[in-house]
Amino acid sequence: VSRPRRASAAGVLLVAALVLLVTLPVWLSQHSYYVNVSSQILLWAVAALALNVLVGYAGLVSLGHAGLLAMTGYTAGLLLQAGYGHIVADLGAIVLTLAASAVFAVLALRSTGIGFLMITLALGQIVWGVAYRWASLTNGDNGVNVTSRPAPFGISLASPEAFYYATLLFFLLAVVSMWVFVRSPFGASVRGTRDQARRMTALGYNVWLVRFLAFLLSGFWSGIAGLLYVYYHQFIAPPVASLQASAEILLMVIAGGTATLLGPIAGAAIVVIIKNVVSAYIERWNLVLGLIFILIISFMPEGLVPGSVRLARAGRQWLRARTNGWAARPAGERRS
Amino acid sequence: MNVWLTLTVNSVALGGLLFLLSSGFSLIFGLMRIPNLTHGAFFMLGAYFGVTLLARGINFWLAALASAAAMALIGGLIERFLLRRLEGQVLPQVLLTLGFAFIIADVCLLLWTGDPWQPATPDHLRGAVQVAGLYFPLYRLVIVLVAVVIAIGLWLLVDWTRLGAMIRAGVDDAPIARVVGIKVSQLFTLVFALGAALAAFGGVMGAPYLSVYPGLDFEMLPLALIVVILGGVGSLLGALVGSFLIGFLYNFGTALIPDLAYVILFLPMLLILVLRPQGLFGKVPT
Numbered sequence: 303v304s305r306p307r308r309a310s311a312a313g314v315l316l317v318a319a320l321v322l323l324v325t326l327p328v329w330l331s332q333h334s335y336y337v338n339v340s341s342q343i344l345l346w347a348v349a350a351l352a353l354n355v356l357v358g359y360a361g362l363v364s365l366g367h368a369g370l371l372a373m374t375g376y377t378a379g380l381l382l383q384a385g386y387g388h389i390v391a392d393l394g395a396i397v398l399t400l401a402a403s404a405v406f407a408v409l410a411l412r413s414t415g416i417g418f419l420m421i422t423l424a425l426g427q428i429v430w431g432v433a434y435r436w437a438s439l440t441n442g443d444n445g446v447n448v449t450s451r452p453a454p455f456g457i458s459l460a461s462p463e464a465f466y467y468a469t470l471l472f473f474l475l476a477v478v479s480m481w482v483f484v485r486s487p488f489g490a491s492v493r494g495t496r497d498q499a500r501r502m503t504a505l506g507y508n509v510w511l512v513r514f515l516a517f518l519l520s521g522f523w524s525g526i527a528g529l530l531y532v533y534y535h536q537f538i539a540p541p542v543a544s545l546q547a548s549a550e551i552l553l554m555v556i557a558g559g560t561a562t563l564l565g566p567i568a569g570a571a572i573v574v575i576i577k578n579v580v581s582a583y584i585e586r587w588n589l590v591l592g593l594i595f596i597l598i599i600s601f602m603p604e605g606l607v608p609g610s611v612r613l614a615r616a617g618r619q620w621l622r623a624r625t626n627g628w629a630a631r632p633a634g635e636r637r638s
Numbered sequence: 639m640n641v642w643l644t645l646t647v648n649s650v651a652l653g654g655l656l657f658l659l660s661s662g663f664s665l666i667f668g669l670m671r672i673p674n675l676t677h678g679a680f681f682m683l684g685a686y687f688g689v690t691l692l693a694r695g696i697n698f699w700l701a702a703l704a705s706a707a708a709m710a711l712i713g714g715l716i717e718r719f720l721l722r723r724l725e726g727q728v729l730p731q732v733l734l735t736l737g738f739a740f741i742i743a744d745v746c747l748l749l750w751t752g753d754p755w756q757p758a759t760p761d762h763l764r765g766a767v768q769v770a771g772l773y774f775p776l777y778r779l780v781i782v783l784v785a786v787v788i789a790i791g792l793w794l795l796v797d798w799t800r801l802g803a804m805i806r807a808g809v810d811d812a813p814i815a816r817v818v819g820i821k822v823s824q825l826f827t828l829v830f831a832l833g834a835a836l837a838a839f840g841g842v843m844g845a846p847y848l849s850v851y852p853g854l855d856f857e858m859l860p861l862a863l864i865v866v867i868l869g870g871v872g873s874l875l876g877a878l879v880g881s882f883l884i885g886f887l888y889n890f891g892t893a894l895i896p897d898l899a900y901v902i903l904f905l906p907m908l909l910i911l912v913l914r915p916q917g918l919f920g921k922v923p924t
Contacts, residue, residue, distance in 0.1 A: 363729060434900070435899065556733070
């Protein structure tokens with residue numbers, strides 16, 4: 303297939319996907335449950351896209367991103383509870399999360415690889431500790447209730463459909479921002495620090511600064527996901543900040559395929575759907591989470607999106623080789 | 639007994655438990671270069687094995703040893719058949735251990751339900767001993783004593799035996815150790831099993847004191863992580879000092895500033911990361 307034709311095929315698919323996403327509430331008009339699940343997928347996809355900036359493009363695996371997401375959600379929730387308006391609460395939450403991301407980045411970027419993973423894990427645990435133990439501030443185990451969703455320009459987001467469209471808007475913004483990021487010189491330099499940190503230094507790049515900025519970008523979109531989360535559930539509690547939540551976001555990225563635009567989105571869809579389906583029947587979500595982790599890492603380490611492409615290609619080649627080999631043999635041998 | 643003295647005794651006892659947990663974690667980290675995120679789960683599963691055996695009326699020390707042996711087997715199998723497949727790929731290995739942590743946590747919830755289990759302190763370890771006119775709870779002292787004995791045992795093993803020399807060689811430079819004929823991958827299995835056994839033993843020792851409940855695993859794992867970052871990866875002395883430091887910080891923090899006790903635990907770790915990233919007793923990687 304020639305390049306332009308493949309590009310136009312991708313364009314058609316993109317438009318089809320967009321149309322599907324925009325008209326989804328129409329198809330599911332009788333099933334607000336599925337509209338809600340779709341909102342969940344989109345909001346977790348934003349979180350997974352955010353983490354993918356670090357895991358996929360910068361090669362820095364964070365196990366503390368749920369902490370950032372929860373911090374935004376908690377800040378917004380607490381500010382709302384204290385009587386501030388939605389605009390102040392949301393902006394305050396995002397500003398605080400960006401500041402926290404900067405602090406996280408300064409500490410975690412003392413190291414890369416496993417060190418980075420451990421420091422982010424510890425930082426995430428600190429957020430969890432504040433959420434769970436500092437009960438006078440965060441209400442501890444009881445969590446924080448958010449009584450109302452915002453109504454931008456007088457449009458109420460109370461219904462599942464309205465909230466779906468708001469989430470879709472932020473999701474699309476996140477996708478566009480990632481698309482621009484990957485193609486920008488900044489995106490290229492982030493990938494450079496992942497693949498050849500030393501050469502990047504030799505070329506005059508400030509590797510630390512590039513990673514720091516990537517962390518901020520990741521923190522910003524994690525914060526947006528946190529806002530979507532707290533408005534979707536209208537409630538936030540310590541488990542959102544737990545190591546398990548961080549691991550779930552990481553699973554979305556890894557399951558779908560790191561360093562791809564589509565991977566984290568597919569991963570979020572898979573994890574949210576499995577989680578909803580599994581929890582409907584049994585309580586063993588952690589078991590399933592762990593098994594998926596192990597299976598994917600052992601058998602499809604590159605993730606489902608690139609992995610399926612690889613398997614499909616290998617399968618097609620295998621089929622072709624078989625049929626060709628069969629046809630090429632002399633007629634007398636074909637009977638067996 | 640004076641409040642401060644009680645706090646001190648509790649701190650030392652918790653320090654002892656943390657050493658049992660983190661010494662294995664530190665050895666595994668030093669040799670295999672991965673933080674074993676299943677370690678908290680080993681601690682919890684070991685504790686559950688222990689309380690189950692105790693409920694059947696089995697002797698306390700026998701239960702602790704049996705639980706350690708079972709966990710050594712499980713740890714060895716995980717290392718030999720799953721981690722080994724990913725040798726040299728550090729990140730997938732870490733994620734694999736995380737996956738196991740979730741599986742073990744959920745299986746424990748399934749088998750032992752969500753209620754906490756707290757075995758009675760064994761009869762012969764109950765009561766208090768009088769030292770210099772002050773009474774100390776016997777069991778807490780026993781925990782410390784066991785931790786000290788195991789610390790000495792580990793030190794003798796690592797510093798004075800042929801096996802220990804091989805482990806040290808593997809920690810310092812695995813490729814060169816291979817070149818001189820040390821089967822480093824066998825050491826991996828051995829050290830992983832040993833670490834799992836120590837964690838399980840610690841879990842049983844801690845059960846009458848901490849009790850066993852779902853979530854204990856992910857409560858202990860960050861503590862092991864902090865201890866090892868504080869003390870330095872692969873250093874037994876570092877694990878010992880770090881354990882007691884965190885033991886004190888945890889107990890005094892909980893008593894004085896309950897809201898922030900958990901957060902305070904992480905402060906020395908952050909300080910160490912900024913000032914001395916290799917840890918108090920860690921070697922600078924060459």
